[in-house]
Amino acid sequence: MGRPLEGIKVVEVAMWAFVPACGGMLADMGADVIKIEPPAGDPLRGLQIGNTDTGSGRRIDYSWESYNRGKRSITLDLKQATGREVLWKLLEDADVFLTNLLPRARRAMEIDADSIRSRFPSIIYASGSGVGPAGPEMEKGGYDAITFWARGGISSSLTDPDAPHPVGPPGPAFGDTLSGSMLAGGICAAIAKRALTGEASExxxxxxxxAMWSMQRYICQATADGIDRFPKPPADKPNNVLVSNYRTSDGRFLALCMLQADKYWGPLMLAAGREDLASDPRFIDAKARRENLDACYAEVKAMFASRTLAEWKDILARQEGQWDVVQNVGEMKDDVQVQANGYLKQVDYGDGSTIPMVSVPMLFGKQALPSKRSPELGADSDAILAGLGYDEDAIIDLKVQGVVF
Incomplete structure (x- = not known):
């Protein structure tokens, strides 16, 4: 099965996680993504956070591997005119130029949208920014922990009013990967538009x-109603006791989301062997359960706390209400749906070993797309330059000049 972006060439001048994650997604979808790195490399390479020792002395950085999967790497000093000349050759047959450098750096290197589009009017110019390409702060950079998570209203919506500090992101590059996926979608739309109309987009x-797209339900209502924030619903006072999380006797949690409570209340109670609760007049319908919320919630909490997770999985499978297990990340590899759909795969690391990698979430023909590991710094420099017509002497000359490393 061919991949959807085979034949598309992307030139990436980006660093850290947001835009590189986009490039990695495009690479998985079949695009030839050429990552241009400065002499010292993408600074993410040197960020020693979360590296895992394989036991063989090699440390694997899963951030780097995840966001730069499947790309080719060339080192170029774009501050030098000769380095930019190599870039122009790379862009002659490219479909997409992808970057997240700050506007002032782009202008200094002549890789801003106006400069690139004037030379290559058919190229799609794609950028990832902190706060957008317009406005008084357009020159400002951003990181997902501050721009996406904090400024985007997500953290405050999860934080109790009297909490000593705001709730932080659940993991590294959480907002970066979501934003990178959005950018990949925008690029695919631009590719389709150019194919249909001949017009290249920025x-x-x-x-x-x-972040605002993710929080749009609250943002729109707060704007319309003229309020600053919505109170965080108390965990011990669910409006609907069948939309809540419950602890089992072995310390695990189950998440229930049975929005049609009257439809599911009786069958759930019968499956759990609690016919008494199903027929209790205090809990007979949604109105009654709300009027007797404290008593109802106490009964349901005690009911779930009386059995193990394994027992509840068996019981809940006998009724039609919606539920799931609150899983730990280390359990994902054993999830039957993860396995069946190829959402987690083993990728050849190039030394006889493999590393786990999460697939892009789009399946084509019900199949997950294959992935390749990320490149070593400048691993493809010579091959890329040769493909542009540079002979061995010219490549050596570029290295002597400090343009290529």
């Missing part, structure tokens, strides 16, 4: 804009 996705 595409920008920001961390702030993606």
């Amino acid at each position: 595409v920008d996705v920001s961390l702030l804009g993606t």
